[in-house]
Amino acid sequence: MLATHQAHASASGQAAPRSQSLWSVLPASLILLLAIIFGTSSYLHSQLLSFGQSMWNDYGMLRHAMPAPTCDAHFDIEQRIADQIARAEAQAADSILPFRAPNPDSIRRSLQAQQVQCAEQHLAYAHNQQLRQSSLLVAYSSVEAAVGEVAVMGLDAQKYLLVGVILLCALVGTLQHSHISLRAIRTQRDAQVSALFQLFGNLLLLLSAVRWRAIAMDSGDSASPWVHWLWIVGFSALTLVSVVQMLRRDRQLPSGGNWLGALLTIPVYAYMALISGLYFLLAEHYQAGMAVQLIKMVKHADLYINVALYVWVGMLLKQTRLAHLVFDAIRPWKLAPELITIVVVLLAALPTAFTGASGIFLIAVGGLIYHEIRMSGARRPLAFAATAMSGSMGVVLNPCLMVVIIASLNKQVTTTQLFDSGHNVFLLTAVLFSAMVLLTRRNPLSCAPAREALPASLKALIPLLPYVVIATVSITFFHFVLNQRFNEFSAPTILPVTLILLLGYDVWSRKRQPQPAAPAAGEVAPMAPASGGFWQRLIAGTAESSIHIGALLMLMALSVVLGGVLERAGVMELFPTDFSSIWMAMTMLVAVLVVIGMFMDPYGAIILVSATIASIAYQSGIDPVHFWMVVLVAFELGYLTPPIALNQILTRQVIGDDEMDLTHAESRAEQTWWRRHERLVMPVTVMAIALLLVAYVPLAVGY
Incomplete structure (x- = not known):
């Protein structure tokens, strides 16, 4: 990308770079800002209605000027009774049926009810007109109505x-x-x-x-x-x-x-x-x-607009020092290369969930992850494998957008069910990755003594506290002022606003910090964070977002089209629908899902699977939550597996072609097959084992 x-x-x-000029920033930034404004306007309008009701009783009636009633509340009831009886007699003269005189008492009761109803309308109108004389109410209702119009406009836009x-x-x-x-x-x-x-x-x-x-x-x-x-x-x-x-x-x-x-x-x-x-x-x-x-x-x-917003979040995150500050807190422990690899990959799961997909996270901080693992002394193939793997664990955690899309397209599951199961899947993949790294290590495990590392690590955490406070204040504002809790549905709106605030503080605080000392001879210097003023960094992040949004959404769009082709061509009909056992059904599903993940973008693949394969899984007796956990793990395995291997491609691009050539050279110098292909085989092996366990263990225990 x-x-x-x-x-x-x-x-x-x-x-x-300079080539990413304002012309590439303004269109995308305008659309993204409009998406945030439309999303926020619905929250704000709901709160304005609630606050208006607390300020004025019957605000729902008072928020608009009522038209004057046209009825007469003081009409002569007896005269209308006589008129109705006269009309009935006139109509009976032309009828062959015997005349039945209307009941005056029934007509009187009906007219009295109409009179009461008309009087209530006049009272409501007078009440409305009296309170509408308040300039505060008129101004407030005008603002509320304008916000409501923006919210309605946003749905169509x-x-x-x-x-x-x-x-x-x-x-x-x-x-x-x-x-x-x-x-x-x-x-x-x-x-x-x-x-x-x-x-x-x-x-x-x-x-x-x-x-x-x-x-x-x-x-x-x-x-x-x-x-x-x-x-x-x-x-x-x-x-x-x-x-x-x-x-x-x-x-x-x-x-x-x-x-x-x-x-x-x-x-x-x-x-x-x-x-x-x-x-x-x-x-x-x-x-x-x-x-x-x-x-x-x-x-x-x-x-899909949320996908674009998440990409923007990832690129704004890249413009801050947040990732660098987290690594500063880890660095005093002087962890062995294998240990730092495990820690970094596990920590990457949380921002992966917040940026919506593994690819977005790799674009944002994949280069930094690779550099930090290399600084610990790790060999290049291991650093490459860990970087590719770093975006694959968090897709099952809250508030990942992939899970939200699954729940929106499939009424058999909810986000709560999927995220609850996702926590167990994350723990499984974390254990498997850690075990794989430790089993293939080449040097003894080591780290600095706690009495030396802990004070330095705690001191390094202090610069992170303002970021935590700003993020907390932003989330609290949305929660209490706009009555919008931070969850998988509100995250695409809240996170960009929060990242812009964090970027502003990052620029302000960096100007007041001394420049770091130059590294000693022979040491690898930490990767320098983004530089420049607030607007320069905001423009740079948005410009890079434009590039990645275009690449990602075009791939998604054509994945949707290709999925439609597979469906219309009857390719999915070749997939058997009647299996002799649930184990055979799961085996076929796993194979097909991995192949789909190898060639299609995740969001387009989810639409295809929802329309075709999901019903076969349900009919075969596979629990819907279990099935979608298998889908997510199978897709992540596909993104790590050639011929396309999307996560491998993104890792190659974020580390650069020169570093990739060095990685190839280092791999070719190895003696064993595993070590020569470690950068590809390790993440594939971890996710393949995870997929087999996620797919078959629940069947064995009767889930």
Whole structure:
């Protein structure tokens, strides 16, 4: 997801380079801020209604000026009785049925009830008019109504915000050569081949969007005409950029390169677009197929906007010194490389949950994790494996967005059930990873004596206290002022606000601290945190967010489309639905889920599994909570397993190509097969063992 030309700068943790200018920041920041404003407005409107009711009785009636009643509360009842009887007699004269005179007493009771009701309306109107003379009430109700309109507007605007943020950020990512691919662009041939395939993929998407708009207009569906135009304009811009990049040679890159290597630089989303587009064109002759599949994503616009917000949180976290300060507190213990590896990976689980997915966390602090593990003396393959693994444990912890999406798409489970089981899965994977690292260690375990390390560690924790206080105040404000507790549903709104406050304090406090001393000869210097003022760092974090949001959401969008292709082509129907035993059903499910995780983005894969495989699992007698725990672990195993191995790709990109070459060289020098492939085999082995235990142990104990 990182810009290939800037991999080293991104990995260093410094501010974004100059090429990420304001033009790449303003569109994304505007959309993200609007998402936060719309999300907060609903909380605020609810609180304004509650406070208004506590200030004025019957505020629900007083919040709007009532129209004057048109009824007469003093009409002559006897005269109306006589009029009704006269009308009944006149109608009876033209009827062949015998005349039955109306009951005057019944008419009188009805008219008396109407008179009382009319009088109450006049009293309510007079009460409303009297209290509405209060300038405080009028001003308050005006503000409350305006906030309510913003909240209602936000519900309708979600689909526009989602489509806008996907296409704008995808355009930024395309210009920066930063879409997710199996290998980074290194030569001019790489860049041109990548652009050529992106051109074909974008053309298919554009054709589908144009055709879908025509079909919608012909059928009279004009509910969201601007959404169609957003897709068309966005895909047109992506196509145009691909044409320019294909025709123009990038002089910053060396010439040469081989064709096989160039094919690996093609973004994964482009491959998905080509497969899906050609299927709809050649197999179904349905040009609008890809755009129709994207409706699935738009229907859950709020969840995918939350993905963008979590990416922003991760990039803002990267601009602060929080991760560096945590490592400062660990460093005095002088832990052996294996121990520091275990501690770092376990600590990474919590921010992984808060940033929504393993990939987002790796982008944010993966480079720092790798550097800190290397500083302890760990070999490069171990540091690489640990970095790739660091984002895989927290996806089952609260408030991870993946779990929220599962619960929203599947009524058989709730977030509470999934998070409760997720804690046990996290403990299992933590134990397995720790055991694997310790069993494969090469040196004796060691650490500094507690009497030396503890005071220094506690002293290093002091700078973290203001960050904790600011975060607590922010969460408390949302809890008491807006009546919104911090949970998996409010986290996407609360966390960006909190990170902006933390960034402001970080900039202020760093200016008042002395510069660290230069490392002694032979020592590895700690990675320098991001530098610059508040606005510079905020712009840098948002610019980097734009790149990663575009890469991630385009991959998600095409994963949704590819999932639709698999469903329409009947591929999922090849999966057997009738199993001889629950053990056979689980075995087949595990195999299919791992394959899906190897090739698809998690959020698109969740939609596919929810629509197809989940019902088969339920029919086979597998508990829904148990099944979705298996899904999450299987997906994480898939993200670590070739041929795509998303977490491995992101780790490679955050540490930089030069460090990756050194890692390969160090691995080739090893004597045994395990050590030569440790960076790939270790995380895969840990997650594979975890998957087998999560899948089969509950069946064995009758869960």
